[in-house]
Amino acid sequence: MLEKVNNVDDLKKLNSKEKEVLAQDIREYIIDIVSKNGGHLASNLGVVELTLALESIFDTRKDKIIWDVGHQTYVHKILNGRKESLKTLRKLNGIAGFPKTKESETDCFNTGHSSTSISAAMGMAKARDLKKEKYSAIAVIGDGALTGGMALEALNHIGSSETNVIVILNDNEMSISKNIGGVNMLLSKLRARKTYTASNKSGRKILDKIPFIGSHLIKLIQRCKQGIKQLIIPKMFFEDIGLKYLGPIDGHNIEDMELIFKRAKELDEPVLIHVLTKKGKGYTPAEKEPDRFHATSPFDIETGEPKKSKGKDYSKVFGDKLVKMAEKNQKIVAVTASMKDGTGLREFAKKYPDRFFDVGIAEQHAITFAAGLAKEGLIPFVPIYSSFYQRAYDQVIHDVCIQKLPVVMCVDRSGIVGADRRNTSRNIRFIIF
Numbered sequence: 001m002l003e004k005v006n007n008v009d010d011l012k013k014l015n016s017k018e019k020e021v022l023a024q025d026i027r028e029y030i031i032d033i034v035s036k037n038g039g040h041l042a043s044n045l046g047v048v049e050l051t052l053a054l055e056s057i058f059d060t061r062k063d064k065i066i067w068d069v070g071h072q073t074y075v076h077k078i079l080n081g082r083k084e085s086l087k088t089l090r091k092l093n094g095i096a097g098f099p100k101t102k103e104s105e106t107d108c109f110n111t112g113h114s115s116t117s118i119s120a121a122m123g124m125a126k127a128r129d130l131k132k133e134k135y136s137a138i139a140v141i142g143d144g145a146l147t148g149g150m151a152l153e154a155l156n157h158i159g160s161s162e163t164n165v166i167v168i169l170n171d172n173e174m175s176i177s178k179n180i181g182g183v184n185m186l187l188s189k190l191r192a193r194k195t196y197t198a199s200n201k202s203g204r205k206i207l208d209k210i211p212f213i214g215s216h217l218i219k220l221i222q223r224c225k226q227g228i229k230q231l232i233i234p235k236m237f238f239e240d241i242g243l244k245y246l247g248p249i250d251g252h253n254i255e256d257m258e259l260i261f262k263r264a265k266e267l268d269e270p271v272l273i274h275v276l277t278k279k280g281k282g283y284t285p286a287e288k289e290p291d292r293f294h295a296t297s298p299f300d301i302e303t304g305e306p307k308k309s310k311g312k313d314y315s316k317v318f319g320d321k322l323v324k325m326a327e328k329n330q331k332i333v334a335v336t337a338s339m340k341d342g343t344g345l346r347e348f349a350k351k352y353p354d355r356f357f358d359v360g361i362a363e364q365h366a367i368t369f370a371a372g373l374a375k376e377g378l379i380p381f382v383p384i385y386s387s388f389y390q391r392a393y394d395q396v397i398h399d400v401c402i403q404k405l406p407v408v409m410c411v412d413r414s415g416i417v418g419a420d421r422r423n424t425s426r427n428i429r430f431i432i433f
Contacts, residue, residue, distance in 0.1 A: 001025050007081050008055050019056070019254050023048045027282040030074050030086075035301045037090045039097055040071040042280035042293040046172050046251075050140075050275055051075040053257035054168070057265060058136055060106040064124045068141040068151075070098035070111035071295070072170075080106040113388065114361050115148025117141050118167055122158050125165045136166060136265055143171040144338060147360035158270045159242025166264050167243065167272045170251065172279040172290075238272045247274030252281060291341060315383075315412055319344025322381055326352055333373060335359065335382045337366045343383035343412050363388050367395035367407070374405040383410035 001018060002025035005011055014022060026048050034041045052075070058065065060080055067073050077086055077095065081104065088094030099107035109120045117139035125137040145151060146169065158165050208214045238245045246264060249256055257275065264271045279294075280286025285304025286293035298307045326332040326348065333355040334348050340358055349356040359366045363384055370380035384392070389411055400407045 002029055002078075002083070005079065006083060008060055008079055011052065011079055012056055016255050019052050023052060023254070024282070026052075026075055026078060029078070029083075031283055031301060033086055033089060034296065035299050037087075038295075038297045039074070039089050040295050041283070042286045042290040043072040044074040045281050045283055045286055046277045046279040046290075047072045047140075047170060048075050048281070049252045049254050050168070050170065050257065050277060051079065053254045053261060054138070054140070055079050056254075057258055057261040058138065063136040063138065064108045064121065065106075065138045065140065066109045066117040066120045066124075067099055067111055068117035068139065068145045069114045072140075073099050073107075076106070077104075080104055113391070114145035115141070115151040117145075118151050118154035118158065118165075121165050121167070122154055122161075122163060125163050126161075129163070137164075138166045138168060140168045140170055143169060144361055147338070147362055149362060149364060155238070155243065155272075156241060159238075161270075162242065163270060164268050165270050167270070169247075169272060169274045170277055171248070171274060172251075172277045243270045243272045245272050245274065247272075248276050249274065251275040251277035315342065315344035317344075318383065318410060318412075319347055323348050323351055326355065329379065331377065331379045333357065333378050333380050335366050335370050335373075335380050337361055337363045337384055337388065339383070339385065339388075339412075342385070343410070345383065363392040364395050367392040367409075368399045370407045371395070371399040371403065371405050374400075374407045375403070379406055379408065381408045381410060383412050386411045386414040 001014075001022040005014070005022060011019075011022075027045055030044055031041070033039070034044075054065065055076070060076075065076075067076065074086060074089075074097075076099075077083075082095060085095040089097060096103060098112050099110055101107050101110055108124070109117075111117065111120075118141060121137040121139035128135060128137065141151060155167070158167070208218065210217065244267065246260055249260055251257065260273055264273055278287065279290035280288075283293075283304075289304075293304075296306070297310070299305060300307060322332070322334065322345075326334075334345050334352075335357045336343055336345055337359055338361045340346055340349055340356075345356065349358075357369070359369060366382055366384065370382045373380045389396075389409070396409065399405075400409075
């Protein structure tokens, strides 16, 4: 089936069964390429059906789809004229592993850092409205990236402005039981239909005409509805800040997602669609160890084992040394922004769980949190990738340097950029104030 699909026009001609076959073909194609070249595997395998459904309903040449972080866009590139080019992934002058506006008009925004997509989508939607143009602005963001403060700031802005933006929450962590998920799915389909919205408005008009009690009845019904939704739908936070919440929905069911995407496209308000996916879907080793296969070097497809044994890198040396130092000094603690394994803190976390803090994808918070620890006499070590440290420059200066606090900032992957990675592990630099 993959041989028949070279662009989104070919995709839109397929029926549901054919798209399911295509999904399997794409998985095998990506696994084959990444096993030879290396690349981001688990995240791309998890969004195959999501991407197929998304690009079946929306037009990537007109609509703006912003992929948060961007390392999960292999499927998008395959569907948008770069099927053969993907074979050059992580090779000299090869295709980028992230969205690149210079590479294709369908890559509408360069992404590499997390938590940026909603802000970008909001900006594009506002520009669209000012220019009186017609297109959809869609942000695809993972549940991990949603911990970033910028994503929450953008959600707050969208909700208060009532701008027509579609946010797709790609949730590959949370599991929801079938009965709850089924009820939510049913409610989502019902609430997204035009007939439901129209009946809501007409019902209000009728009740409002009833003398004396009409307005009171409307308020009573609204309170009852809200109470029922609070009991049934676990993600009412999004509706409380002004977004219509649809889901959760099976992120590997193309038909269901297409139905929801069609409905969301028709709504003239901010919408959040909660999609449940499995990272590494379709390849057993990646399903079992999604962290290891998030970004991988070339590997053997049959076993999932790397083709070349990995030596002891700087991150590992740093982590081992920190464990030894912590044995002698009880004041030493470690802070990570959701990069425990990448920065060599796995053993420290096992040995000293009470002295290990993972704050999620939130580099700014990590630094100021460490400043608070240091102010009270502890010695925090904060290893963060060099490119991610850019996000916390203000906190480094304002909260650490000016107060001259003993925070040990470890800049991981601060060397030469290689392949399509942000930085390769060439060095670790320590900045101590």
